[in-house]
Amino acid sequence: MSTTRPILPEIDPADLLEQPIERASTIPAEWSWDPAYHALDREHIFARQWHYVGHVSQVPKPGSYLPATVAENPILIVRDLEGELRAFYNVCRHRAGPLATEPGCVNRVVQCKYHGWAYTLDGALRGVPHWDRVDLFDKKDFGLLPVALTVWEGMMFANLDEHPEPFDPVTAGIRERIAPIDLGALTFHSRLSYPIACNWKVYVDNYLEGYHVPIVHPELNKVLDYNEYVTETYPRYSLQYSPFRQDVDTAMYGPTASEAFYYFIFPNLMLNIIGGRLQTNLVLPVDANHCVVVFDYLYVNATAPEAQAQIAADIAYSEDVQREDIEVCEQVQVGLRSRAYRTGRFSVQREEGVHHFQAWLKGMYRGALAAAH
Numbered sequence: 275m276s277t278t279r280p281i282l283p284e285i286d287p288a289d290l291l292e293q294p295i296e297r298a299s300t301i302p303a304e305w306s307w308d309p310a311y312h313a314l315d316r317e318h319i320f321a322r323q324w325h326y327v328g329h330v331s332q333v334p335k336p337g338s339y340l341p342a343t344v345a346e347n348p349i350l351i352v353r354d355l356e357g358e359l360r361a362f363y364n365v366c367r368h369r370a371g372p373l374a375t376e377p378g379c380v381n382r383v384v385q386c387k388y389h390g391w392a393y394t395l396d397g398a399l400r401g402v403p404h405w406d407r408v409d410l411f412d413k414k415d416f417g418l419l420p421v422a423l424t425v426w427e428g429m430m431f432a433n434l435d436e437h438p439e440p441f442d443p444v445t446a447g448i449r450e451r452i453a454p455i456d457l458g459a460l461t462f463h464s465r466l467s468y469p470i471a472c473n474w475k476v477y478v479d480n481y482l483e484g485y486h487v488p489i490v491h492p493e494l495n496k497v498l499d500y501n502e503y504v505t506e507t508y509p510r511y512s513l514q515y516s517p518f519r520q521d522v523d524t525a526m527y528g529p530t531a532s533e534a535f536y537y538f539i540f541p542n543l544m545l546n547i548i549g550g551r552l553q554t555n556l557v558l559p560v561d562a563n564h565c566v567v568v569f570d571y572l573y574v575n576a577t578a579p580e581a582q583a584q585i586a587a588d589i590a591y592s593e594d595v596q597r598e599d600i601e602v603c604e605q606v607q608v609g610l611r612s613r614a615y616r617t618g619r620f621s622v623q624r625e626e627g628v629h630h631f632q633a634w635l636k637g638m639y640r641g642a643l644a645a646a647h
């Protein structure tokens with residue numbers, strides 16, 4: 275299989291050093307707008323990490339399929355006739371056509387949308403229309419290329435690496451930390467996508483601090499108890515935790531909601547857990563200056579008619595917060611590209627999560643450089 279080997283950008287070794295937050299500078303601005311870093315991120319981070327692709331209830335029965343994107347590669351998740359989940363590149367072996375562009379369900383085969391080659395749900399090529407007189411061709415050599423897939427708490431993760439690292443360390447400890455909340459008991463409600471004119475790291479950085487909440491999100495600020503807001507860092511993720519204030523109305527989160535867990539799992543997945551609801555934010559890089567953020571909403575009572583008004587209120591409230599974040603992230607992207615800025619500094623009290631993410635990123639870049647030499 276072909277892989278793209280990016281030409282590594284020239285990175286000043288001083289920029290790759292990790293410093294304690296009290297003395298550290300933020301990552302250089304060009305890491306968030308130079309296309310060379312976009313290629314580095316794609317090949318050395320996104321193509322090698324476990325990557326959220328959707329919820330099992332989006333592929334509910336044998337024959338169900340769901341397209342996804344990992345490191346700019348089209349992927350198809352399929353539930354085969356035995357009920358097993360599988361993932362393949364969503365790329366036909368004939369002339370690279372797509373097998374599916376929308377979620378759907380088939381009886382026995384998925385058929386390419388270009389010339390109709392048909393593949394069984396285990397990826398084998400079965401039907402090839404108008405193929406007389408083709409020489410030296412064996413269907414066995416033209417099956418769909420598989421992609422590693424695993425499921426954690428109902429969430430599906432794919433990894434393009436042919437020898438992927440074990441998944442367990444990626445989320446180790448989360449289940450215990452949030453108990454008795456049970457993410458595995460939730461079902462999928464809906465998905466919303468937001469195209470944003472900023473680099474994926476800008477969106478992640480913004481997510482990782484509550485420093486901006488009083489200014490960018492005045493309404494949200496009334497709900498969170500800022501004095502109790504804490505950041506916890508772990509090898510593969512960080513957690514921002516905040517209890518809700520007792521004296522404000524949080525009815526849109528349901529009667530059991532008293533606290534918020536905001537997890538960020540490297541490299542690009544956020545889990546916003548409040549009471550009986552999970553909102554996932556998946557940050558998909560598009561190019562050096564654009565990303566798409568995909569929100570999946572899951573609820574303990576996603577299909578109950580009596581829950582729909584509260585769910586609608588939750589989604590509307592999140593949309594308002596997201597609009598505020600999008601606006602500031604897009605302005606930050608402009609600022610990063612300006613002549614005025616290369617690096618900044620951190621609030622020790624409020625930006626521990628950003629520092630933690632940027633230190634992890636530096637480690638990934640150091641690894642990429644070491645592998646290249």
Ligand code: FES
Binds near residue numbers: 369372386
């Ligand atoms: S590209 Fe799929 S059948 Fe031609």
Ligand SMILES: [Fe+2]
Binds near residue numbers: 486
């Ligand atoms: Fe925000």
